[in-house]
Amino acid sequence: MNDTITAKDKFHKSLHKYARLKRFFERFSADPEFMRNLQSDFEDTLKKNHIRIDREEVHYLFEKSSQDIPDSVKKMWEIVQSKQKWVEQFYLKDCLPSNSSMLTWRNRQIKRQKYDLGPFFTKTNIHSSLAVELSQGCSVGCWFCALSPDSLKNTYSHQSHQEEWIRFIQIMKSFLGDAIKSTFLYWATEPFDNPDYEKFCIDLYNETGVFPPTTTAVAHKDIDRIKEFIKISSKHGSWLNRFSLTSLGIMRTVHKNFTEEELAEVECLPLNKNANYTYGNSGNFRERTKADPSLLIEQDEKLRTAPWHNQDIDYSTSEDYANGSICCVSGFLVNMVSRKIQLISPTTATDKWPLGYIIFDEAKFENIKDLKTTLIKWENRFFNNEMTPDDLVQFYPWIKPHFTEEEIILQGRFNQKKQFFVNENPCMISIIKIINSNKCSFKDIQIKALEEFSISLIDSKKIINTLFSNGFIIENQKH
Template sequence: MSLTTYHSKLQEHAIFKRFNERWVADPDFRKALNEDKAGTLAGYGINCSPADVQSLFEADVSQPSKAMRAMWQIVVTKTNWVNEFYKKQALPSDLRIYSWRERQIARQLLELGPFHTKSNLHASLSIELTKGCSVGCWFCALSPDRLSGIFEYSTANQVLWNDVLLVLHQYLGTGVQSGFLYWATDPLDNPDYEKLCLDFYKITGVFPPTTTAQALKDPARTRALLKISQERGCWLNRFSILSIKMLNQVHAEFSAEELAQVECLSLNRESAFAFGNAGKFRERANKEPELLQKQRKNLLWAPWYTGDPAYANTEEYPLASIGCVTGFLLNMCDRTVQLISPAAASDRWPLGYYIHAQGTFNDGAELAALLNRMIEEHMSPFLRPSDRLCFHNWLQFEELETGFRLNGRFHQSTTFQGQERHSQWREIGDLVHRGGKTVAEISEIVSVKCNVNPEVVQSMLNELLRAGVLDEINN
């Protein structure tokens, strides 16, 4: 699946994409459309016919109308492109980073469920170019402070920036291409954002995607950014739509064709979009439980939720993180690096991601030394004899005759068993479940009790590591 195929579908169906933006965001539009389709479509300047959207109002969707077929084609081609690029092409070249990333993804399936894990980009890199954010969205799952610093494109910073990118390219290899230049920030807060993107493109070969809530602050700048990014093959840009008024203004300022390759994320309160329950939103929802109940109703719009038995008969909210980086998070203002991976938001991890390691740097050489230390200490593909093992505390341990099973959230589970090794698996499961013992201690106990070579036991323990079931944060 090529990027050209995805972009061609966006261009082909630009008007239906615009219809969908209004349909998802605006309940008044949906109500008016139900009463007078032709008049409502004309009034909103959406150039399609009532027949094109008719199946949205029918219980039987076996014969979907044009709008529904168009959006499905966009979703399918986007999914295919994401799978091709993020899951096959833009992967870390270093085996240690790759194996760490894979086991974190395996853990996320058990902790965050199939939708998050399978649809997530699992990017290896995010870089913030400001300290804080000027927008202040009430629902932001990453809870940034107010804007207090900008990484300017000065002569000294230009040198530092290029050194940083070269180091990241050295350590991540093709994985650096999955990077983007924002996190708990709005990229357009930095007046030099475009220059920094061009350097990223020069070194990595990829122009990074942009998500901004400030598309209307300077429309000329926004158009120029879209132009230079699309000319360089950027796969996606996104506008965060914070209100219906903003949606009206965006649709008035930019034509459907101009925004064909721009996703408009409906983040207004009336939207059918379901928010991630982390950060500021989680704080608000803890005080106003009805807020989360509304999000559960919004989930009924999502086929991935209503059609997947993983989400049946569970009280767990499936959007407990918006994290899409399983790798390194840098801030160029503070010169900080964190090794992070998505996790269910909690009191300890309120932003919906684990911080496995962190540090600071002043130049490219210090960054290289810091990354090397993080890789050595946290990303080994194999357990060390001194590692103390226990399962994640949210996993439910279940003994089996031939081994054991670990049950996660959303009906997800993983089993370790075997007819020839059932006694070893049962003993290993019991020891790790109890916690507190090292790899060396477990290997010795199991090898003696089960009359098996310690190397076999260590190999079995490494299977647990690869499966993502071992708690690497607390041990």
């Protein structure tokens, strides 16, 4: 617990320490014209954009002769590093499911994501266990939205449903244990579409001890409400809020109406088309790129300038677009209005999974008792350490096996590889070849392996489950 407190304190300290510089780089990353305007009139450009820094803090932008890393870049990197330490400590250590079978399932999904979505996505993802929507649909309608919500239809009333809401949190807490702390209360929704959003957050805090992070695209519309929310979330120890700023005008409005200190613990994400930020290629944006492939090419060119991308040969030599999902949940997605629960996990968006996440199953619930029944049912069905005899054994289509005299290599996207040594796994090549050439159940593969290669049932079972546990096998397919 001390490590967690230390990590958050260090992150917040760096945010407040460099709040003015943070605002500068928010604008810098959003607006290609900003640099040119700075060169022609530095002071006036800052004043128009409500930024207060000294030229000396960013002088390196105008003087390219020095090869040293500028101090301002070091300061921004300090924020990035302290944030990542918090994510790793809180989400990847403190917020693990107490249900051991769900933990095994979650770990398997995380392993798969490394080969599916790449190591950068996997490492920086929070891998939350629960996201809850308190509205049905969204009022904002961003053209690039990776989750493609319908227009706003209804909201979940706190006055009418507080007792049910608290009972819901308690049931999920009893099932998830510490993982309940990773909950956030939006998905394909705008949090502040719900007039009671703040009350739901406080209830969650009272039941779990954690005030959830929030991402909103309407920070410019109700300044007083958002300011008050920032105070409430800070008072209750929230680690971060985010503003999605979809235009330069909205960024200017936000920067005009909020001081640097007020936004110190708020990430202002520039989501205008010309910003350095790149869109997730799923949902609405993916549909746009199908009609206009140049959109994805433009985004990919920006993405490849990121240090984690261009300095990693696995990424830089891959033709895949390295932002195929914005999903950050390996667990449950619940809509309290439609009363629907889904079991989901991130994946690269495809025609089968166009929103960038696998839906393992979904169910409706009339009441909390129904919800509990579904959780128990899914625990028995999905949260298994091993495959069952009737499960279909099939690699994900992006897994490519390679063999050498000494190694067995399973390669995913972005050149990610899992290596097994032939001398330690002498039967694995034969099992992989059977999987690739036949659409067979677990038990049928065992029979083929025994009859054709004299591989014992025990050995074939061990090999198949090794491949399964590493996230290479499509889950829950029955033959």
